[in-house]
Amino acid sequence: MDHAHMDHSGMSHSGMDHGGGMKDMCSMNMLFTWDTTNLCIVFRQWHVRSTTSLFFSLVAVIFLAVGYEALRSLSRQYEEALDNRVRAAPSLDVPVTESTPILAGQSQGQADQRAHLIKAVLYGLQNFYAFMLMLIFMTYNGWVMIAVSLGAFLGYLFFGKRTSATKDNACH
Numbered sequence: 001m002d003h004a005h006m007d008h009s010g011m012s013h014s015g016m017d018h019g020g021g022m023k024d025m026c027s028m029n030m031l032f033t034w035d036t037t038n039l040c041i042v043f044r045q046w047h048v049r050s051t052t053s054l055f056f057s058l059v060a061v062i063f064l065a066v067g068y069e070a071l072r073s074l075s076r077q078y079e080e081a082l083d084n085r086v087r088a089a090p091s092l093d094v095p096v097t098e099s100t101p102i103l104a105g106q107s108q109g110q111a112d113q114r115a116h117l118i119k120a121v122l123y124g125l126q127n128f129y130a131f132m133l134m135l136i137f138m139t140y141n142g143w144v145m146i147a148v149s150l151g152a153f154l155g156y157l158f159f160g161k162r163t164s165a166t167k168d169n170a171c172h
Contacts, residue, residue: 024049029140041144042135058147061136065151066158068129073159075122082115 026040026047039048041057048054137148156165 032140032142034142036141036143039139039141039144041139042132054143058143061144061147062151062154064129064136065133065148066155068126068133069152069155069159071122071126071129073163075119075126076163078118078122082119 024047025038026044027038028040029035036048036054039054040046041048041061046057048057133148137145139145156163
């Protein structure tokens with residue numbers, strides 16, 4: 001089809017937005033970068049638009065990573081308390097009397113189910129948290145990567161006193 005005879009020079013296109021203004025869009029880097037222009041961290045709403053918002057975003061990322069280590073510590077403490085409770089419970093050979101209640105009136109099966117449910121919830125939260133930190137790290141922005149690592153360092157410093165530093169660390 002020949003369109004050479006069509007003249008569009010007299011038409012006004014001023015009311016049409018062709019999306020050419022990429023000024024305030026999120027960029028997605030697939031290579032390492034230090035550039036923070038149009039940086040969005042995981043969500044479109046977490047858009048870094050200034051040095052101040054970059055600073056507060058990095059502080060938030062540090063706190064998120066510290067929080068992950070706090071959650072891991074809480075999970076470990078819960079499991080240790082559970083193990084201590086099991087060790088302190090009377091053996092099956094000893095008859096249960098009023099002076100040896102089994103976990104405040106609960107049957108052993110109910111207590112085991114409840115404990116397993118709590119452990120499963122903590123495990124699920126840890127996995128969700130770890131994958132979110134992985135997505136934050138995958139902005140491939142050097143500043144954000146440093147913030148995640150600094151948060152992991154501080155979190156381990158504050159909450160990892162009884163944990164091996166070489167223990168498996170799923171996603172960050």
